[in-house]
Amino acid sequence: MTLFGHLATLAPFVRHAIAPAQAPSYGAWHTTLEDPDVGPVRLTGFLREHPGARSLLLVVHGLGGNATSHYAIPAATAAHAHGISCLRLNLRGADLDGNDFYHAGLTADLRAAIASVPQYEQIYLLGYSMGGHVVLRYAAESPDARVRAAASVCAPLDLELSAADFDRPVRVFYRYHVLSGLKAIYASVDRRRPVVFPVASAMRIRTIRSWDRHVVAPRFAFASAEDYYARVSAVSALPAIELPTLVVAAKADPMVPEATLVPALRHCSPSIDLRWAKRGGHVGFPPDLDLGLPAQRGLEQQIIAWFGRNART
Numbered sequence: 001m002t003l004f005g006h007l008a009t010l011a012p013f014v015r016h017a018i019a020p021a022q023a024p025s026y027g028a029w030h031t032t033l034e035d036p037d038v039g040p041v042r043l044t045g046f047l048r049e050h051p052g053a054r055s056l057l058l059v060v061h062g063l064g065g066n067a068t069s070h071y072a073i074p075a076a077t078a079a080h081a082h083g084i085s086c087l088r089l090n091l092r093g094a095d096l097d098g099n100d101f102y103h104a105g106l107t108a109d110l111r112a113a114i115a116s117v118p119q120y121e122q123i124y125l126l127g128y129s130m131g132g133h134v135v136l137r138y139a140a141e142s143p144d145a146r147v148r149a150a151a152s153v154c155a156p157l158d159l160e161l162s163a164a165d166f167d168r169p170v171r172v173f174y175r176y177h178v179l180s181g182l183k184a185i186y187a188s189v190d191r192r193r194p195v196v197f198p199v200a201s202a203m204r205i206r207t208i209r210s211w212d213r214h215v216v217a218p219r220f221a222f223a224s225a226e227d228y229y230a231r232v233s234a235v236s237a238l239p240a241i242e243l244p245t246l247v248v249a250a251k252a253d254p255m256v257p258e259a260t261l262v263p264a265l266r267h268c269s270p271s272i273d274l275r276w277a278k279r280g281g282h283v284g285f286p287p288d289l290d291l292g293l294p295a296q297r298g299l300e301q302q303i304i305a306w307f308g309r310n311a312r313t
Helices: 003-018 072-081 108-115 130-139 159-166 169-190 208-219 225-232 258-265 299-310
Strands: 027-035 039-048 055-060 085-090 122-128 147-153 245-250 272-277
Touching: 027 108, 039 072, 039 108, 055 072, 055 108, 055 130, 072 085, 072 299, 085 108, 108 130, 122 130, 122 299, 130 147, 130 245, 147 299, 159 169, 159 208, 159 225, 159 258, 169 208, 208 225, 245 258, 245 299
Parallel strands: 055 085, 055 122, 122 147, 147 245, 245 272
Antiparallel strands: 027 039, 039 085
């Protein structure tokens, strides 16, 4: 991990906070799914429908983020440039206007979003950070036949290893940021229905493992944080993925370090194309990023070109 990794991670976030990037014109989108525990759950997002497009890019945000996060905008812009429609999905609760919250293996939200757009013949999945983890879990299940390829960017792969590393004192700044987003979601859910773990206590949580133990595990019937990690980690799903899948990881990622990924990557399916970025941080990359693909440089441009060359038919 280098200073450049931190700068590459923080610079896009700061730029977006000061002068938010603008996505191509879009409309509000929503759908509803039936959750066995809490009943109807409303999902929202932003849909840019390109005239005449038969393909859709579904973008999934990271932990504590949402459909307006800085990395989601370039994805929508690149999709538009390639004549592809784009749906930037808010996982349940991420819009701070829902009655439930998500976890790293909750593929039901992706299934509901995909089912809501029957007009598209080809769908590509792009997940960032934790959203990439959800995409990988979905890819290992029984994807909708219209889903032709998937990509994850800076996704954790082994939740146990990632949580242990992320809870180290050196990650305190990043951990504070992520937990702030999760706490805002949890507080918004509490305003709409009773929650198991008291909000006041949740606001005092300082580690990801504690969050998963006290908030995620009881809501989703996991015995513990460790049980949650064991049952939903992508590490167990990677060998089963048959869908063409691109995995992008950054050597200098300060939030999901290389050392937490390497053990899981030893057991990948042949359908997975792993690309290490030597330049960049956590979901932050230079505009001229080259993943070794014969396409215009830049993360999203390279990913969309990869979709075009590798999608199942």
